[in-house]
Amino acid sequence: MAATPAPTAPTPTGPAPSSASRSAPSRTSGPGGTGGPPALRAAALVVALVCLLPLAVVLTKAFESGAAEAFSLVWRPRVGELFRNTMALVVLTGTLCTVLGVGAAWLVERTALPGAAFWRVAFVAPLAVPAFVNSFAWSALVPGFEGLEGAVVVTTLSYFPFVFLPVAALLRSVDPGLEEASRALGYGPWRTAVRVGLAQVRPALLGGVLLVSLHLLAEYGALEMLRYPTFTTAILDQFEVAFDSRAGSVLASVLMALAATFLTLELLARGRARHVRVGSGAARRAPRARLGRSMPLALLAVGALAALALGVPAWSIGTWLSRGSEAMTSTDLGRPLWSTVGLGLVAALVTTAATLPAAWLVARSHSRVAVALERVTYLASSLPGVVVALALITLTIGVARPLYQTTFALVLAYVVLFIPRAMVATRSAVSAVPPELTDAARALGDPPMRAFLRVQVPLMLRGTLAGTALVFVAVSTELTATLLLAPTGTETLATAFWDASASLDYAAAAPYAAALVALSAPLTYLLLRGTTEEARP
Template sequence: MPTLTPRRARRFLPRPALACAAVLAVGVALIPLVYLGIRVGQAGWGRIADELFTARTGDLAGRSVALAGVVTAACTVLGVAAAFLVTRTDLPARRVFGVLAALPLAVPSYVAAFAWVSLAQGFEGFWAAALVLTLVSYPYVYLPVAAALVGVDPAQEEVARSLGRGPWQTAVGVTLRQVRPAVAAGALLVALYVLSDFGAVSILRVDVFTRAVFTAINLGFDRTGALVLATVLVALSALVLLAEQLSRRRAARYARLGGGAPRPPTRLRLGRLRWPAVLGLAGVLGAALGVPAVSLVRWFGEGVSRPGSLGELADAAGNSLGVALLGTVLTVVLALPVGLLSARVPGLLAVALDRLAYLSHALPGLVIGLSLVFFGINVAYPLYQSVWLLALAYAALFLPLAVAAVSAAAAQAPPGLEEVARSLGRRRAYVLRTVTLPLAAPGIGAGAALVFLTCMKELPATLLLRPTGMNTLATGLWTHTSVAAYAAAAPYAALLVLIAAMPTWWLSARTGVLTRTGG
């Protein structure tokens, strides 16, 4: 005989089990951040103030913010324009462009930076870094916006046209407004990515926070100072998150109303702009993909060093795949409760957890790595020097990517289906396993692909946390390039980009830019 369970508490906290799991997951991802806080706290106020309130700190903060601002603006323009061109216009070869436009995501920022440096002497500084970072991170805007543009209901555009708006007016006033949430989400990722990027800025010698933190660590004597500087990065990221939150308009949710199969989107005729558009897009792709490709080919030919043995390369590739896979699994497992919570029980708790996860995402891999080194030595010694600590670093870094994918995918399994399943006598856990997860699987898979890709490219945390003697493609590449052994580095870079290109291709195919309908 079933018993009555008190539900009073549930009014304040619906789905307590899910909420607890989500809190726990974010807690795990926040270990580096919390440990950072503890270490900084130990330094004492006087020390913190000494370190923070200097002209140099202000200078670094200004440059970091400026770089993030410039790159985010450029990525937004480039990402939205590319997405619009391949999904909504009669651009020639738009399906080819559709896939190629996403591929720069597979190029790690340090590979791109090396490629440019080795091609053009004296290529360094703020604007060089802005260019390289824009070229490698605009797909963060391009992918979600392209997916959203494919999904926009053409009926609303048709109504706008029938009310006397021209095609371009409709595109700007109706279509682009509807994908605004996707643009904002992508721009947020870009801003956080730029704040935390280490590879490109250190190669291109831009004095921003990550580089200053690295220098402080590298000099060895000032780890506390490095950690204090890192807190400024956390604060900057928090500001970005806050700004994004404030810019969200209330009830800014756009959806296709009513049932029925969606029609393919309408396409704009470019007319005379056709070839300029092709040239522009080809130019961007040439800079983002062509330059690294040309550089790699040249590196192979440089006679200073010999490529390493095939065995070493295979070993590094295996290690890369292994740790990236482990990191992806851990990240997705942690992301499941958080994403489900924000999809099913939206509210203060879900928003708070989501934002906290982003905060940890904004930490440079360097800081996460450093914090976890200390954590491993002092708190969790059995984990130290194991791939688990590295997986934890990946989870802390990339949790929000997976959370966003899970919560979007959970919307593919409407709550009504779960209710029906429960009314048929099945418990929540069974319903989750048999209804929610199978329906959300494709979306979660896309999130996993993105996390996997990002883990593959991750460098600083991997450098710090890999077990002694273990080489991955990223660390092998770094070791060789830092001593200008380009020929030895080339196979690592090529393999890394090739492997990373596979999930990227899948991600761009998922946006629907490949669909033939209406083309």
């Protein structure tokens, strides 16, 4: 049947196409342009330079005596031992997190496992327990729990949700028609799982493993408590014991090179292939596989994983809380709690404000300059907290002495470390607000600032506050930068817990551990809610 020609007359509900195309450049610029007001670009550039500052300071300090001496510090047996320890931990923990994260995600999202909603929460909840609190729980429960074996167990149970979350979200939203087409072409279930299923979850899996690897490079508290030396623990030892910031900077440079290597390997592993679909796909969930006789074994597996990841820290903390009633009465939770909340709120608000210029430019102009400024913040945040703290100590002592061990320097470290957590949420919130609404407010007579406050802020507030909350939770559990940069007399829940646990006073440390878990719990809710909503068909 012949198609009916579309009418060519313009409709009365909008401007003609020619006028729309003429007005577009005034709001945004093309991909190759710079885009955005000059003041906004300048503010984003300042934030990017601040984020790059720790990297530049560490490299300058490491090579200030010449490249030959720096390389002589690198080519030492001790550095080789630290490298082997770090790589062994990354390889073993990364492998176990992959197996547990993908296996748990498949059981929860693609099989008829009873209680899928409960297991989904249980496998995200370990993120509410900081790794150093987890190591405290295992050390208090199992005497002599240390070394590589202990480090692998604790870090795996703490970080496997980083793999579970993205893989489960993707499995929940994947188009079942692709697998059905593969089966119709004669491929069996295992070949379909490898050729279709694995290809679809590969980007999420690689991103999760990258997050695990970067967290392992930055981890200090759990590994120090388990007496497993890595680059991060050695850097802090160089500063606190030997007061040798140059040797620490050399080790930090090696750690930065490892982080850059992991980022590059993840990019290469992703390749140039793109896994996208045109259209909405099949508007239904993928059919769940029946487990049959394997059901008891699957329930035993997921129950054991949840018990090890959540049950052990909960039982250990609860036991020491019940045993240490006298210690609890003498424990002053008020001061570290208020310090943690105060630093978290200030750092979260400052970090969110710092993300606005680059997030606005990326969402509105899509220019290469805006994207480059955004990526710089991601690169800086891949540095461990000890590296950022070491750089700021070197900078404040040498250039800005009045800022040494001040709240300003500590908040600046938090901004550098956690700005991507606010950046992603803020960029999404800005993108979700149509710019035409602001144009309409301006046309009705509102000045730019009034239009922004009346139209943009209410619509982007929810997404922006989600990023602010994520930064707050990250700040409340941060340990290494806080240990090095906190002003004299400032004590947070993390540092108070660390002081008590370092002296093996588990009864005194337990209240701080419980408070840390209580403050971290919103992270579980936000992550689970966000991934669940994004994955809905």
